[in-house]
Amino acid sequence: MAIPDVDIWDMAVSPENFEQQLQVLKAGYRVLPLKELAERVRRKKLRCNTVAITFDDGYADNYVVAKPLLEKYNLPATFFVTSGNIGTEAEFWWDELEQLFLFTDELPQTISIKIAGTLVEANLGQESILNKELHSLHRQWKAIDEPPVSVRSRLFLQVWQLLKELPPQKQQHQLQTIREWVGTPQSIRSDYRSMSVEQLQELAKNSLFEIGAHTVSHVALGYHPASYQKQELMENRSYLEKKTNRSAATLSYPYGNYNSETMALAADLGFLAAFTTEEKIITNHSSAYQMGRFQVKNLAAPAFESRLKYWSLYC
Known part of the structure; x- marks a missing residue:
């Protein structure tokens, strides 16, 4: 959210641009909670110009920067949280x-x-x-x-x-x-820390927001045996639900990495839907456990609206 000094993966969005993006969404799009979007796909009732907002990992700036702006515009969002770093000083x-x-x-x-x-x-x-x-x-x-x-x-x-x-x-x-x-000790930089337990709990108190699963350790699931994948998913969801008293109904694959065993586990464990990092639009024919997402870059309103219109061409 807040722009770091370095952003080699082009994932950070300034607060100013994020607010402009929310204004675009508020004015021209149907912004739904992710769970509702997934349920509409299952019922084949999803309409064009429908958007869901998601964040991955659980960085503290999700709470400090994104939460107040989402509340300002009354827009729902889902935060996929890697639980292993919550409440610690450790960097990813x-x-x-x-x-x-x-x-x-x-x-x-x-x-x-x-x-x-x-x-x-x-x-x-x-x-x-x-x-x-x-x-x-x-x-x-x-x-x-x-x-x-x-x-x-x-x-x-x-x-x-x-x-x-x-x-x-x-x-x-x-x-x-x-x-x-x-020849250096372990890095501990405040700008790179995850949310505290209290911040996670406060985030979850607002009915606008959903907490989703993202594994305990941010593992690339597809590289690991099914038993290890299952452990990471179950422990992550159990932790999140215990701390927030909210169900974690949806899952985001860390790095967008998954395989057929991962999808089968997501279904067997009762997740409503699972999301990749594949840039493909969600339709009424999308697989529940291979749903795509688009990475939003640090764009001001005109460029962001242009990207939304481009993505919408496939609807």
């Missing part, structure tokens, strides 16, 4: 990894580390020192759309992909190895 591993590789002032010139059976090696050369030009290059880089812009960024992407596939204990073990290579 990908945020710390980004800081370590892309923005540490000085790194050792070479690295050789084995991750999940893959040997990762690199010689940073002159990039071991983060000068102004390299810092600026990394700040402007959009990893979601662009190829790596430096040796450091190529190394970051390779390690990010390998770590994404691991269970959380192994992720943290590898991250500690990287911290030791860098």
Whole structure:
């Protein structure tokens, strides 16, 4: 929500632009709670120009910035929450990894580390020192759309992909190895923390908002056995429902990663619907456990409205 100094995944939206986006939605679209949208799909009663607003992970800015603006415009939203970080100071591993590789002032010139059976090696050369030009290059880089812009960024992407596939204990073990290579302690930055338990509970008190499941540890579900996937989903939902006294009826797959076992589990566990990161419009023929979503970038009202109209062409 609040724009961080760096946004390589192009996911942050400024409060000013978010408010403009809400104004567009309020004026011209039917904004529904996600649960109602999913139920309408099941009954094949979904109409065009229907929108649901979602947030993933459970960052504190969802509560601090998004909640008041959604309340101001009386618009519903669903917050898919990764429960393992709630009430802790810990950053998500990908945020710390980004800081370590892309923005540490000085790194050792070479690295050789084995991750999940893959040997990762690199010689940073002159990039071991983060000068102004390299810092600026990394700040402007959009990893979601662009190829790596430096040796450091190529190394970051390779390690990010390998770590994404691991269970959380192994992720943290590898991250500690990287911290030791860098020579820095674990990162704790307030701008990257998740909601507190109290913030989560306060969010859930408002009937405008739904709390959805997003696993305990933000695992890429499709890389893991069905038994582990089930544990992550059940423990996450149990925690959320216990803390909020609200049902977690919907699920968002972390990273948008899932497989046929994941979808079967979502159905068996009684989730009403599950959402991917695949950019496809939801229709009355959408699969309940493969529902698409569109990533909204940091767009002011005119550009945002243009994107909405483009997406609506497929309705």
